[in-house]
Amino acid sequence: MATSFKAIATATLTSTATSITFSSIPQTYTHLWIMGQAGTTATDAPAIYARPNNITSSSYDYANIYVDSGGITQRNALNTDRSLGLLDMTDSTANSSNTGFEIVYPLYKGGLGNNTYLFNANSQRTATSVSNQASWGVSNVNDTNAITSIVFSLQGSGTRSFAAGTKITLYGLD
């Protein structure tokens, strides 16, 4: 049972940004928990990537199940360069917070084995070309170091931006 639950920091965008970084994460908790709501200015529904310690090498394994109007689909990969996009996002800039998500990083201080995490997300789209989507997944990153930073970015080539109104809060749990 958690004896301490505290908001460490909140990132709030008042204008667009290509990435959001939580740096200097304190090493005084047992677990990390993230709640976020995000939108994008991109027009092709990119997924959100979350990378602990900004690791961009092929160090991730993931398994993911998502459901939308097309049914239930599973995706997985080994030795890839990302944690898996949390979810595809809307192609409408009018709704800047259509994707809600949570991520849990248990035992984030390292030294016990590879860092692992769990994520849940839902995407509520306003566009008619794509349907709402809910997603659950787990991921492993081949890194045993303490997580001291987490970088959020968007899938795809070119410069993609999170929309104003995007808000992500990092919590610490004991």
Add this chain to the structure above:
Amino acid sequence: MTDTPMKLVVNCETGEQTLEPLTAEEIAEMEAQAVEAEARRAAEEEANQIKAELKASAIAKLTALGLTEEEATAFASN
């Protein structure tokens, strides 16, 4: 003219939020990573698509042999 891409950095020790422009090097690195990532993503999607097609093909063949669709799906999912 395109706006300079920005990044938001939140220092968890101080709570300070800094919106900074990406340097030319960061932009180049980000674009290179994004191109590489997109190629990998496309390869993974293709691999997953092939798996799905193989499964569908297996189910079709099993049902042609007399299994129910439920039985064939269960068998092909193992």
